[in-house]
Amino acid sequence: MDSPVKIPYESFIKIDRKSETPIYLQISNQLVNAIQRGYLPFGTKLPGTRAFSSILEVHRNTAVAVFDELSAQGWIESFPNKGTFVIGKDQEKPLQVKSFEQNYLQNYPTKPGFQFKISNILDNPFEHSDCEFIFNDGAPDIRLTQIVQHSRFYSSILKRKAHQKSLGHYNQDGSEFFKEHLSRYLNLSRGLPISKNNLLITRSTEMSIYIVSEILLEAGDTVMVGDLSYFSVNMIFQKSGVHIITLPIDEEGIIVESVREACQKKKIRMLYLTPHHHYPTTVALSAQRRLELLELANEYGFIILEDDYDYEFHYDKSPILPLASADTNGMVIYIGSFGKSLAPGFRTGFIVAPESLMAEMRKYLGIIDRQGDILMERALGEMIADGEINRYLKKSLKVYQERRDHFALLLQEKLGERIAFQKPSGGLAIWLEWNIPINLMQLSRDCIKDNLFIPKTLLYQNKGLTAMRLGFGDLNFEEMEKSIEIFSKNVKVLTS
Incomplete structure (x- = not known):
């Protein structure tokens, strides 16, 4: 094996003296990286601590700490009167130290060594800019949110010993306290005659629709959406492998006759709606059309997925109640967001559905969001109970x-x-x-x-x-x- 002094350690060990990570750990981590990549193969003799500290221009005690760390992790072994060597599987032929490229060990692979599926459907449509x-x-405007006041609710809950226990385990079902108060809030504000058992708490509208799609849609199903519709939702539907039919929109929302015509031509699995303010045109679905759509859903057996993404924001008059409030046959799944007017970290999504379907949804939520955020949900529940949300x-x-x-x-x-x-x-x-x-x-x-x-x-x-x-x-x-x-x-x- 080459003499230890010939290995250019300083070319692949870079020390950041401003980093919070101790210098000995920085060095030992980079040495492990070199061993794993074959730059320091089995049997490589390392320099003594004095020589090593001189090469890297660090204190000898730092070099001793590096060797102790590598020894504790099982990467090196010292032998009296012989020196310190890299431990590993013995080879039939001695391995030669690879040539060192400047900063090579600092680079992560640019591509994997295996094939993988690439989805064009899920390409990120969102753009960002540094424009003023x-x-x-x-x-909504985050500057209008009372972050300090909202944080006080969260901080108060975090300090209570009774709630600290919840940090020690997963809770995919969410806060029962929050669901109880949210169900009452939705009953009073949106006319939804539900209990906490009809609620599933999610991170966002998109997560809600993803869960619904996973359970209720199969490849080849047909889903109806507005001729102009929310692009993120369409991406989720396309990923499910469904066939999407677009329906015309006018000043009263989805044209009901086009829904009927589509149902007469083929089996429809779902109709996706944003009736409160259609996305993107902002028109409200008229009360008469809402009743007609419920009748069509009962007649033809398709699901209505009602997305009330901005129900909280209405100015001139009271909004028309959701279709879900008038659904007596279990044909409507209602999804929405809560706390959209609050700071982003205080917002949450939810799904309202019959209990038997809710049980299946919880299984899927347990896979993609097992941990949940029970403390934040508790804070939101207290904000409802205290009247803070309404104020x-x-x-x-x-x-x-x-x-x-x-x-x-x-x-x-x-x-x-x-x-x-x-x-x-x-x-x-x-x-x-x-x-x-x-x-x-x-x-x-x-x-x-x-x-x-x-x-x-x-x-x-x-x-x-x-x-x-x-x-x-x-x-x-x-x-x-x-x-x-x-x-x-x-x-x-x-x-x-």
Whole structure:
């Protein structure tokens, strides 16, 4: 074996003296890495601690600690009057030390050594930008959230000894306390006659739909969605291998006659709806159409998956109650989000369904989210019980309504007859259609140059439609005015 002093240890052992990791551990970890990759094969003789500390310019006690660590882990062994050697499987032929490339051991493999499936369906559609101003599809403003007050609930719960026990075990069923209070909250606010046994707590709307799809959909099933629909949900359905039928939308939501026609042609497994404010157009499904859809579901036996992603945000009048509130035959699965107006860490998703189906859903939740977040759920339950949720929501709704009105006014003033839109009765976004020819992708690229980012997921353009979904919730008045000034300037330049 080569003499230990010939091995260029300093070329592959890099010490970060500002790191919180002790230097001896940094060195020992990198030596283990070298042994595992064959750079220091079985039988390699290591230099003595004095020589080793000199090579790496560290204190001898550090070198001693490195050797002690490697010995404790079983990588090296010292022999009196002989030296310290790398331990490993003996070879028929002695292994030669590989040549060392600068920083090679610092690099992780760029690709695996095996084949794997690549999904184009699940490519991330979301974009990010460092622009100062950003339009989104209707996100709330985290600056309006009372993070300190909300954190106090969580901190208080964490300090209670009775709740500390819950940290020591998994709880895929979630907090019974939260489910009990959430079921009452949904009963009062959305007319859902449910108990805690009808609730499954999830991390998000997307997780809820994934669980529903895994249980209720099989490859080859047919699912109906709006002609314009939420792209993330469509991705989940496509991953399930189902056939998707798109249905036309008008100012009252899904056209019911198109649902009937689809059912007459083939067996339909599910209809996905966002009836409170259709995504992306923001129109509300009329009360009459809701009743007609329930009748069709009973007649043809298809599931209605009702997604109330922003039920909390309504301004001008009380919202129409969910289809699930009028469902007496168990044809509707209701999913939603709770605490969307709160800081992101305090939000959660949920599914409402009959108890027998809920039992099956819990099995799937136990696989993908066995641990859950029982302390956060307890905090949310206490915020409901204390009335904090209602107080905060009432306060924030006033701000969002003012922002909606100001945003609509600015759009009308700056773009006038170039656009058409209806001021939504709720939600945090405006659906804007163009009355003039315009390339939306080019508009987005031009706006970026002026520090305004418009993600491609907000753009809807085909042969018969040119439209955008613009969120206003997370923009204050000054940000709105600057954003729309940039927006309108680029529109006029592009269409002049």
